[in-house]
Amino acid sequence: MRKYVIIGSGAAGLAAAETIRGHDNNASIQIFTNDPYGYYSRPGLAYYLCGELPEEGLYPQPDNWYRNLNLSILKEQAVRINPAEHTLHLAGGRVAPYDRLLISVGATATRPEMPGADLEGAVKLDNMDDAKQILKLARRAKAAVVVGGGITALELVEGLAALGVRTHYFLRGDRYWSSVLDETESIIVEERMKEDGVVIHYNTRVSEILKNGNKLAGVKMANGEVIECQILGFAIGIRPRKELAQAAGLSVGRGVLVNERLQTSHPDIFAAGDVAQVIDSEHPDGLLESLWSPAILHGQVAGQNMVGRTTPLCRPMAVNVTRLAGLITTIIGQVGENEEKVKSDRDLNSIMRGDSEEWREVPNAVVAETQGGINRLRLYIGERSIAGALIMGDQSLSRPLQNLIERGIDIRRYRPQLIQQNAPLAALVEEIWRALPVRRNQVNFENYATKIA
Numbered sequence: 001m002r003k004y005v006i007i008g009s010g011a012a013g014l015a016a017a018e019t020i021r022g023h024d025n026n027a028s029i030q031i032f033t034n035d036p037y038g039y040y041s042r043p044g045l046a047y048y049l050c051g052e053l054p055e056e057g058l059y060p061q062p063d064n065w066y067r068n069l070n071l072s073i074l075k076e077q078a079v080r081i082n083p084a085e086h087t088l089h090l091a092g093g094r095v096a097p098y099d100r101l102l103i104s105v106g107a108t109a110t111r112p113e114m115p116g117a118d119l120e121g122a123v124k125l126d127n128m129d130d131a132k133q134i135l136k137l138a139r140r141a142k143a144a145v146v147v148g149g150g151i152t153a154l155e156l157v158e159g160l161a162a163l164g165v166r167t168h169y170f171l172r173g174d175r176y177w178s179s180v181l182d183e184t185e186s187i188i189v190e191e192r193m194k195e196d197g198v199v200i201h202y203n204t205r206v207s208e209i210l211k212n213g214n215k216l217a218g219v220k221m222a223n224g225e226v227i228e229c230q231i232l233g234f235a236i237g238i239r240p241r242k243e244l245a246q247a248a249g250l251s252v253g254r255g256v257l258v259n260e261r262l263q264t265s266h267p268d269i270f271a272a273g274d275v276a277q278v279i280d281s282e283h284p285d286g287l288l289e290s291l292w293s294p295a296i297l298h299g300q301v302a303g304q305n306m307v308g309r310t311t312p313l314c315r316p317m318a319v320n321v322t323r324l325a326g327l328i329t330t331i332i333g334q335v336g337e338n339e340e341k342v343k344s345d346r347d348l349n350s351i352m353r354g355d356s357e358e359w360r361e362v363p364n365a366v367v368a369e370t371q372g373g374i375n376r377l378r379l380y381i382g383e384r385s386i387a388g389a390l391i392m393g394d395q396s397l398s399r400p401l402q403n404l405i406e407r408g409i410d411i412r413r414y415r416p417q418l419i420q421q422n423a424p425l426a427a428l429v430e431e432i433w434r435a436l437p438v439r440r441n442q443v444n445f446e447n448y449a450t451k452i453a
């Protein structure tokens with residue numbers, strides 16, 4: 001009987017466990033986690049915070065799913081891997097031997113390195129405990145400050161505002177999420193936040209965290225202005241939890257380095273999900289994906305390889321369906337902003353939650369966009385195919401575009417029309433889609449659909 005040990009009860013770990021079980025009914029599969037809540041949807045935490053989703057709605061699998069697969073999640077923290085002896089050491093002193101090990105410990109939100117960042121009231125949104133802590137604090141808080149530039153920052157802002165807390169949002173630059181959104185899109189999102197009573201402070205940073213005993217009392221801004229607040233939310237980036245792997249002597253870069261089979265520098269140890277720095281032909285130096293669907297795909301591919309079925313990772317385009325200030329937004333492939341701007345904006349040095357490094361890449365392409373209104377369509381049009389798209393508001397073209405982009409459909413016939421100023425982009429995309437001899441409605445990766453339910 002083969003022994004498989006998985007560290008981490010997230011999307012990647014559970015997808016690997018399910019895959020392994022699909023190939024080996026008799027194997028011993030142990031999943032160790034330090035999260036008391038086991039496996040739940042992290043993207044769903046934002047909806048839980050706003051009160052739109054009850055806690056039960058965060059669990060993707062019913063209890064009998066675990067029973068049917070003979071899987072159990074053991075609530076023990078992994079503290080050391082001994083690759084030579086093939087053992088995993090747990091916090092309570094237990095030692096778990098393995099034939100194959102998967103490291104799927106995810107990434108953690110970074111805290112700013114400044115005095116007071118660990119005070120009661122200074123929060124991040126990484127896991128269920130964080131969400132519960134925010135809900136508890138919000139019951140008595142009058143005001144909150146949120147710092148950061150990506151999806152999680154906005155989720156914190158929206159959650160706190162929905163909980164009735166007067167919310168100030170600090171942006172380091174002059175607009176929201178400038179690595180991914182263009183100026184018009186940023187403005188649409190900012191205006192909607194303001195309509196919800198959020199006060200946005202541009203080109204602003206926290207220069208000092210003020211305290212009263214061990215509690216947060218407020219923040220001082222770089223211009224000397226003080227805002228009294230009882231909650232300070234950070235969403236300034238994430239860092240793969242690579243320490244276990246590093247201490248075990250495995251090769252690490254920004255994350256745990258893996259080959260195309262998700263195997264680390266030790267042949268019996270694999271890594272998947274937010275912790276893994278994956279490679280493919282377009283990214284030979286590796287890429288951090290940091291998204292839910294890729295974490296599941298990594299887990300499945302790692303699982304296949306762990307049972308001995310050689311399976312390379314074939315990454316589909318990075319896709320995220322998310323909600324920005326109430327507007328459903330789908331981001332596909334490469335939609336990055338001007339390279340110089342990205343480099344010069346320090347907010348963008350670290351990857352945000354629900355973000356992918358792929359979006360920071362600037363394709364050699366022409367940008368075409370629709371004008372006016374909150375329904376927006378922006379396309380990155382390459383010489384031969386569409387390289388990326390951002391669809392905000394009306395989502396009827398989301399699936400066709402995922403398909404056209406992922407399959408690299410030849411658009412040369414339509415290109416002159418597409419790149420014309422004020423081109424009827426939506427109608428043209430629909431025309432390209434309808435002209436395809438075979439239209440595939442299914443893309444080969446799971447969409448995070450429950451977020452927009």
Ligand SMILES: Cc1cc2nc3c(=O)[nH]c(=O)nc-3n(C[C@H](O)[C@H](O)[C@H](O)COP(=O)(O)OP(=O)(O)OC[C@H]3O[C@@H](n4cnc5c(N)ncnc54)[C@H](O)[C@@H]3O)c2cc1C
Binds near residue numbers: 151321
């Ligand atoms: C608030 C929020 C919003 C998000 N929004 C989106 C979104 O809109 N779209 C999207 O695609 N993605 C989003 N994401 C990101 C997405 O959730 C992650 O990419 C995905 O969960 C990664 O899965 P994973 O299995 O790699 O890691 P995780 O889900 O982080 O799981 C890792 C597990 O390992 C455990 N662990 C860590 N260290 C140890 C240890 N030493 N011993 C034992 N266990 C350990 C952790 O407790 C955790 O259970 C969001 C994430 C958050 C937190």
